[in-house]
Every structure is written in C-alpha cells, then in structure tokens.
Amino acid sequence: MEDWKRSRALFAAVATAPLTWLTLFFIVPMGVIWLYSFGTNAGLTEIEISGTLANYKKALEPLYLGIFAKSLVVAGITTAICLVVGFPVALAIVFASDKWKPWLLLGIMLPFWTNLLIRTYALMAVLRTEGYANQTIGWLHDRFGSLLTLVGLPAPGAYEPLHLLYNNFAVVLGLVYVHLPFMVLPLYAALDRLDRSLIEASLDLGAGHLRTLLLIVAPLAAPGIISGIIITFVPALGAYLTPDLLGGTDSQMIANVIERQFKRANNWPFGAALSFLLMYATFIAIAIQALKAKQAEKRG
Amino acid sequence: MSDKTPIISIRNVTKRFKGAPSAAVDDVSLDIMPGEFFVLLGPSGCGKTTLLRMIAGFEIPTSGQILIDGQDMAEVPPNKRPVNMVFQSYAVFPHMTVAQNVGYGLKIAGVSADEIRSRVAEALELVKLDGLDARMPDQLSGGQRQRVALARSLVMRPKVLLLDEPLSALDAKLRAQMQFELADLQDKVGITFITVTHDQDEALSMAGRIAVMNKGDVAQLAAPADLYEYPANRFVADFVGSVNIFEGKLTLDEPDKAAVDCPGLGKVWLNHGVTGAHGSNVWVALRPEKIYLHVPGEGKAVRAAAEDAPEGHNFARGQIKGMSYLGDITLYEIQLDCGAMIRVSRPNLSRHDQEDFTWDDRVSMHWRADSPVVLLS
Numbered sequence: 001m002e003d004w005k006r007s008r009a010l011f012a013a014v015a016t017a018p019l020t021w022l023t024l025f026f027i028v029p030m031g032v033i034w035l036y037s038f039g040t041n042a043g044l045t046e047i048e049i050s051g052t053l054a055n056y057k058k059a060l061e062p063l064y065l066g067i068f069a070k071s072l073v074v075a076g077i078t079t080a081i082c083l084v085v086g087f088p089v090a091l092a093i094v095f096a097s098d099k100w101k102p103w104l105l106l107g108i109m110l111p112f113w114t115n116l117l118i119r120t121y122a123l124m125a126v127l128r129t130e131g132y133a134n135q136t137i138g139w140l141h142d143r144f145g146s147l148l149t150l151v152g153l154p155a156p157g158a159y160e161p162l163h164l165l166y167n168n169f170a171v172v173l174g175l176v177y178v179h180l181p182f183m184v185l186p187l188y189a190a191l192d193r194l195d196r197s198l199i200e201a202s203l204d205l206g207a208g209h210l211r212t213l214l215l216i217v218a219p220l221a222a223p224g225i226i227s228g229i230i231i232t233f234v235p236a237l238g239a240y241l242t243p244d245l246l247g248g249t250d251s252q253m254i255a256n257v258i259e260r261q262f263k264r265a266n267n268w269p270f271g272a273a274l275s276f277l278l279m280y281a282t283f284i285a286i287a288i289q290a291l292k293a294k295q296a297e298k299r300g
Numbered sequence: 301m302s303d304k305t306p307i308i309s310i311r312n313v314t315k316r317f318k319g320a321p322s323a324a325v326d327d328v329s330l331d332i333m334p335g336e337f338f339v340l341l342g343p344s345g346c347g348k349t350t351l352l353r354m355i356a357g358f359e360i361p362t363s364g365q366i367l368i369d370g371q372d373m374a375e376v377p378p379n380k381r382p383v384n385m386v387f388q389s390y391a392v393f394p395h396m397t398v399a400q401n402v403g404y405g406l407k408i409a410g411v412s413a414d415e416i417r418s419r420v421a422e423a424l425e426l427v428k429l430d431g432l433d434a435r436m437p438d439q440l441s442g443g444q445r446q447r448v449a450l451a452r453s454l455v456m457r458p459k460v461l462l463l464d465e466p467l468s469a470l471d472a473k474l475r476a477q478m479q480f481e482l483a484d485l486q487d488k489v490g491i492t493f494i495t496v497t498h499d500q501d502e503a504l505s506m507a508g509r510i511a512v513m514n515k516g517d518v519a520q521l522a523a524p525a526d527l528y529e530y531p532a533n534r535f536v537a538d539f540v541g542s543v544n545i546f547e548g549k550l551t552l553d554e555p556d557k558a559a560v561d562c563p564g565l566g567k568v569w570l571n572h573g574v575t576g577a578h579g580s581n582v583w584v585a586l587r588p589e590k591i592y593l594h595v596p597g598e599g600k601a602v603r604a605a606a607e608d609a610p611e612g613h614n615f616a617r618g619q620i621k622g623m624s625y626l627g628d629i630t631l632y633e634i635q636l637d638c639g640a641m642i643r644v645s646r647p648n649l650s651r652h653d654q655e656d657f658t659w660d661d662r663v664s665m666h667w668r669a670d671s672p673v674v675l676l677s
Contacts, residue, residue: 200358201391201449203378205405205456215404219395 037272047268055273064257064274068281071253074168074243075236078175082183082232083225085176090187091217094194105188108181116178120245123174127164127246134161170246171253175236182235183228190224191217226289234282254278305370306331307460307492308355313364315350315516324350326516327364332460332494337486340496341503342513343539348496351513352462355494356385369459384453385462388469390445392437392452398424399433401448405456423455426485443474454489463495467502479505500540504528512536533677537585544586544642549579550674559613560584560674564640566616569609571669574676583675588631588645590671593657594664601664608669615666618642620657634663 035049037056042048058064093104111119126132138159145155164170194217202212218225240255247253254274261271308331315325325347332338340348353359355366357378366373368382384405393401402423403416411419424430427447437445446466453461466482467475483506486493497503503510504524512519512527512535519539520532531537534545548562558570560582568584594601596617605614621641622633625648632644644665657663 195389195391197387197389197391198393200356200378201385201387201393201452202404203358204356204385205408205452206379207404207408208379211408216393 033272034276036269037276039269039272041267041269044266055269056277058270059273059277064254067252067254067257068277071237071255074172074175074251074253075233075239077172078179078236079183079229079233081172081176082180083229086180086183086187086228087225089180090184090191093184093188094191108184108188111178111181116241119178120174120241123170123177124165124245127170127173129161129163129165131164133164137162165246166248166251168247168251170248171243171251174242174246175239178239178242179232179236183232186224186228186231187221190221190227194220223293226293230286230289234286237282238278304333306367307334307336307369308332308494309365309367309370310351310355311365311367313351313354313361313366315347315354315359316362323347323362323516325354325361328513328516328518330511330518330521332492334459334492335490337483337493337506337508338495339503339507339510340494340513341500341507341510341540342498342519344498346513347516348498348513349464352385352464352494352496355460356383356462357381382459383462384456384458384460385464386446386449386453386466388465390449390469392440392445392448394437396437397433398429398435398437398440398448401437402433402451402455404452409456419455420451423451426454426488427451442469443478446470446478450485454485454491458491460492460494463493465497466495467497468499475502482506504540512539514539529673531585531673531675534583534585534675537673537675542588542643542645544588544591545675546584546586546640548582548584550574550582551579553578558674560672564638565636565642566638567613568672569613569669570672570674571608574674580676585673585675586642586667586671588643589629589647591642591644591665591667593632593644593646594666596662596664601666605666614669615664616642617662617664620659620661620663623657623659632657632663634665 036047038051038053039047039049040052040054089108093101093108096104124131128134138161141156141159149155198216198220199212202216203209207215237253238255239253240259243251243253244256244259247256255278258271258274258278261267261274265271310328310330310332313325313328314323316323328347328351340351342348350359354361355368355373357373357376361374373381393404396404399420402420406416406419420433421430424433427450429444429447429451432440432444437448440448446469450466463482467478470478479502482493482495495503495506504527507524509521509523510527511521514535520527520536522530522532527536527540531540531543537543537545544565546562546565546568548560548565548568550558551561552559553573553575555573556571558572558574560568560570562568562584565584565586574582592601592604594604601615601617602611616636618634618636620632621635624631627648629645629647632646634642634644636642642665
C-alpha cells in the first residue's frame, strides 16, 4: 500500500477519470463564470471579456451589500438555532442505547432521502393561513374559548390565523429544517469520540451535569461544533429554494438576486461577480477558521 | 478495628445488568474500615469494577444498600458523594493544564482562588509533580498523568479514594515503584483507599485487606499473608500465587493431625486438623516454593519427610520435564511417577549449585507437614 505512488501507471489509471470529470465539469465552468465576472454584455447572448471591474463595483453598492448582510444574518440565525437544537439531539443519540442509536441516526438522515422541493412544499402546507399549524392553534383557541364560556367568562373573539408563511420567520424555519442534519451529524461524531470517563471524572469531582457540559463536553467537542457551524452556515448562506418559496418580498437572499441576474435580468457578468463575491467571502471565513485551528494546535 | 464503625458498608448488594445472564455482583456484603488500604482482587468480569463504580455512584445497585460514613447513598448522585475516583484511563482533562485539572473540583466547590492555589500546590508536592503546574496533559508521561489524577482526587480530601486498576497502564518498573508510593501516600494522608486490580502481586504488596472476587461473589476476605498461606478454596489458591492442586480422600482428621490420600501425589500428612468428614473428597494445595528437591537414591527425601510425618508420607519421586530459569528462582515442571505434573520452584542461592538439576533428571521431593493446605471446595 505504501508504494502506490510509485506505480505510476496504476495511479494514472485510477486518477484520470475523476480528474477529467473535475476539470471538465467543475473547474472549466467555474473558470468561465469567473471570466464572465470581468466582462460586459455585448449582445443578447454574447459576453465580451473586457477585464472590467464594473461588475464588482456594482455588486458592492449599498443595495447589494444590504442583501449580502441580510443573508449573513439569516444564515447566522439559522446556524445558531441549529446549534442550540442540534446539540441536545446529538447528545441524546450518543447516550442512547445501542439498540436505538442506529434508528435515531436514521431518523436524522431520513430527510436527505426526500427531495428538497417536496420537503419545502410540505412545510408550506403546514405554515399556510389555512395550514395545519393554524388549524391546530385555531382548534385549541376555540376549545379554550368554549372552556371560558363554560365557567362563565367572556369568550375571546374569533381566531385570527397567524401569518406564518412568506416572511423571514418562514425562511429561517425552513433553513433550520433543511440544515439541522448537517449540524447534528458532525456534533454526534465529535461527542461520540469523547472519552466517557472524562464526563464521569467531572461528576466525580462535584460538577453537576450542566457544568460538566459547559466546562468539559463543549470545549472537547469544539472541533465538531466548529465544523458543524461551517457546514451549516455555508450552504445556508447560499440558500436559494427556501427563501424563494417560503420568503416574502423582503426576505430574498443573495442567491435569489444572483438567480435573477442569470435569468430575468440576463446580466450574466453581474451575476457572476455576485456569485464570486459570495465565494470569496466563504473562502475567507474558512481560511480564518483553518488559521485559528492551526494556531490553537501550536499552543496546545 | 472492630470497635470502629466502618467508613463504607456494603450490605447485600446485587447488580444485574439488563440482558446479562447472571448478576455482575451477587449479594455482596463488605465492611471497610476508616484508614484501611482495601483491595478488590479478581479476574476480569468478576464484578470488582462494578462494585467500585457502585460506591462512586456511577452504577445503581439492583438491590442492597451502600452506606458511606453511615449515610445511605441510594439517592445520592456521584457529584454529591464524599468519595473520589482515580480512573483506569486517568481521565485527565486534555484541555486543561495540570494546575487547572487538580483545581477543577475545588473551583466547582466554590473555593477561593487563593486557597485553590495553595491546595493545588500542596497536592502536587504530595504526588511529586511540583513545578509542572503549567504543563498540558499531552506533555506528560503516563506515570505523570496518573499522578495528576491522584492529586486531583486527593485535593478534594475525600473520605474514601477509589482507584480503578491504578497501575495497569504503567510499565513493570514504574508499577513496582508506584506500589510503594501509593502505600506510602495512603499512610501519609490517612484516607481510606479502595483499589481494584486483577494483579495479585499488586494486591499482596499494597493491601491491608484483600477481598478476592469470583463471578460476582467474594471468594475470600483476608490479609495478604493469610490469603496466600491459608486460601479458603481452590479458586483463591489458584488465583493468588502459583499452586499445585491434587484431589484426594481424607483418611484421618484429628485436632492435631490429618492425612489425605491423593492418587495423583501420594500420602499427605498435615500437622493440624481440618474440618471435613472422614472419607470425603478434598483438595490438597501445595505451593511450588514449599517443596524441596533432592538427588534420588539416597533416601534423603524419605528421611527428611519422616522428621515431622510418619514414614511413607510427604514425599514423591519424578522426572524433570521442563525448567525455566527466572534469575532469582528456577521453576521446574516435574512429572511424578504416577503421571501427574507438579511445579517446584527453587531459589538460586549461589551462582553454581552443586545439585544442578536439568532436563530428564530423576529427582525426589519432600515437603513439611505444615506446608500443604486442605481445601474443602
């Protein structure tokens, strides 16, 4: 196994196919789009690569920066909620009995087997004005009202359905729903590796469960927490379908703007510039994290 | 010791794990006295660690009661018990310095920063780690990590210190050194130590009293020397030290003498009585170091045996089938004339022994009338 690098023919045979695939269908298209970001529309379908920075300049206008900022906030909130909800879930799976563990993990991964579009439409069915959520709350409201009349109190007015769909709330809820597994799985992996006797040692030394969680479990699971944050935050930042279907007029995210440039606005160079700006931002975030991890390693 | 109240009282404790065919700990009762160095000894799976973890509070007894200093521990969680544990893996927190590790329990208890500093320093000095407070655990050797775990528990001034296989991860030299240090440390701090081990040398060298466990049960509870010289049954005789065991019939049993007829060994004479029914099946245990080897043919073995036993007892003849030189002693595997194998050890008193035995040599053996132990089970 060690000298596989030396048998070049074999190495080439194995590596050629994936390398070709990556080059043809990933690097080349990316390169083309990257070049477009320095171009101008010459005709309806023609783009002239003129080396201009005008697209980037336009992308940095307050209107678009605002949408960028908003996307960052929405993705940030989504990630925070995923972490708060996902951590106890991951912890519960780690401490579940061996009989239950695979089923719980399957439950976390099950949504991956269903198309995102279908899941999003299902969520719409729940959140609509006449949806299941409103129906349930309305039913509870009516029962509560009749209970009040029963004991002689004035009944509250008719139920006003909550506006749960087509707003930022729906977008965040949808993003959390979609991205929760991305958070739970790395957390689970990190927590499962944790030496149980460390937790027992902390309890033995007088710490309760909460302090053990904060002082021992969380710091030791930090690498898992950070990778969970990254792989939740990055796709949430570039989310397109969820804000498009669940969001209102004011909840569009950067991916929706990009899509519009490529389609309705037919401004590919500007769309390309926006795309790459998003990518630069993501890369910088990951690079900073990697750098910090390296520093921490040196210190440790 | 009997006038003191036990620091730990284990009463009819049973632990049954879900799905396990038999109980891990089966109706065990033990009293452990303050200041004792108590060892739970047994092979893996005998229930010793489960018992220790029940004292610490990490396992809940299926039935029975555990009292620490007279208090029932049934409803007390691990973090509220006046005991501390040194884990087999040491469980030193990898993201904290040595000083932070040792001070962890005190910080949780809300002790002032000044007092933490001085008590941590004191504890580190006790385990000979002074000057290493700023080190991270991954910069320490295994032995040092263990000392951190020890200091981290001792700094809490527990009523009882629980040690789970404390020396198993150390190399032989360090282990021998730590055995002495642990005994010394226990003497110094005066805290009750309860240690779990599968290593009989470790148990014999450190313990004040040893409970030998087998299949969830206490097979014998005794001081180290008594355990070795007066094992209560075949399990203990075999587990603690090396032993030859022969089945036989009790032919004579009086207060000051007894005789057992062993088909595999010969006639065995004892200068004390045993409490068994005449003609019943018993086992004779004979330690390898308690058998004398002789060059055959001169009747030396017979004469030596006759000094404290009637003629025809306490000697045997055989042929050396194997030997291993261990430096301080040489171990011989001898096939007796009746076919059974017996192990005999002999100290190497001088560099060149005049009666140097080797493979296939014929030898005679004798043992004294106070050497064999008769086991009824």
